[in-house]
Amino acid sequence: MTERITKKRVTMMDVAKAAGCSQATVSVVLNNITDIKISPDLRHRVLESARSLGYGRGSPILRGALEGLRGSCVGFIVDQLSTTPEAVNAIEGARQASWSDDVTILVAQTQGRAEHERKALACLLQAGAQGLIYMSIFTRRVSLDRVFQDLPMPVVLLNCYTGEQVFPSVVPDEVSGGRQATASLIAQGHRRIATIVGENFMEAAQDRLAGYRQALAEAGIAYDDALVVSGNWTPTSGYEATRKLLALNAPPTAIFCQNDKMAMGCFTAAAEVGMNIPHDLSVVGYDDDELSRHLRPQLTTLELPHRQMGAWAIAQLARKVERKSHRTHKVTCAMVERASTAPLGQPFRTVKPRAGAITDHT
Structure with missing residues (x-):
């Protein structure tokens, strides 16, 4: 197990x-x-x-030891700040890891445009930045302007990497995350496990699907194309994909939704056909979005480790490592277990809305 x-x-x-x-x-x-x-x-x-x-690595609670950065400022360049919480979480992780050493973090949003990046770098250099964290909101390979190679300060890539791997880089371990989500359902006795994938041009979607397939293979469960349905990360796509899956002659008993927004749509589709989550259908999400705590039942999901990645990036800057070939560092996506999964075939108890009497169901 x-x-x-x-x-x-x-x-x-x-x-x-x-x-x-x-x-x-x-x-x-x-x-x-x-x-x-x-x-x-x-x-x-x-x-x-x-x-x-255990809140905050580098707060007044626990003094840090970032001697190489103490009292300085660090630049944080990101392509998008407002579309998702990942950038804010990464910045918060960097801040927590460095605040006891009086490090100031200067943030610039550039929309991934080279001219904006060059202007941001000029401002950071003028401010005396002693290091730079460069982040992409989507996990991907990036091609950096030549100016990054010539900077007189260390550079760390967060949620992205370059083909040459001349900079230290950190990304989520999405393959392991997809495997872990699927394996958790297998451990509860499920064998008809579907997955709703995101846009397949994105590395996160590709890797989470690879992890799903890996978990099935390790358990000796045959991969079934009919149980893999494409979505686009939105609640509507999760709803439509779930409708397709539940219409199969042999529908799944569990669904791994590859983000929490698609899981929200999955919940709606299941409720429309009278299914109870988790006793008729187990559901696992991904991202640990704020909405996962507001679904009923609360959603079991995986946490994107952007806070830990931000802290790791700060530690790398403090080390001031030389520019050479660096292997991309991968951080585990931890599982956050809530109430949206149950062992296959487990009897369950519900509370009647008015009388309040508890009845056993099989």
Whole structure:
């Protein structure tokens, strides 16, 4: 049986709940904002709660050791900031890993245009940046302008890589993630496992599908084209793909949706035909989008590790490694286990809306 890995990301909201205060108060304390008055007792309570929960690698809770960057600034260039939370999470991971060493992170959005990147670099150099993190919002191979080769500071690539691999780079391990999602369903006895893939020109979709196929092969389950349906990452595509899958003569008992938005559409399609999740249909998502906590039941999913990737990038900058051939570093996508999966054929209990009586079903 495959071991299921569960990981819960500690957030400021978790710290606030433990400390008995607001998230805004936690932010003030952990960012060491001194012009807002917080009582010593409350400040101590927040720091102790954060420490006990393990929040933030490099906050006032745990002093860092980034001697090569201490007191300096670091540039963070990204093609898109506003479309998804991944860039913000990566920046937050970099900030958490460096704030105790008084590192300032300067962020520029360039839309992937070389002329914007050159202007951003000029501003960063003028500001005295001691390192640069270059991020692509989609995991992919990038071709960087020659100016990046001539920079007088270390460069680390986040969520992307170059063919020459002259810079350290870090990406999510999407193959392992797809394998883990599928293996978790196999471990619960499912054999008719479908997957709804994203746009197949994207590396994330290709790799998650490769992981799905790998898990099936390891379990001795034959790959079935009918159980693989294309989507485009949207709730509507997840809804339409699920309708197709449930219309099969032998429909799946579990579906691995390759992002949480498609899983949301999957939930809607299942509800329309009277299916109960997870007892009639188990569903796993991917990304650990905020919406995964608001679906009912809450969605089991995999977390994209952009915070960890941001922290790793900062550590690489501090090392000031030489420009040579670097193997791309891959970070595991941890599984966040919630309530949208169940063992195949398991009896379940539901609460009747009005009477409140509990009835067993098989």
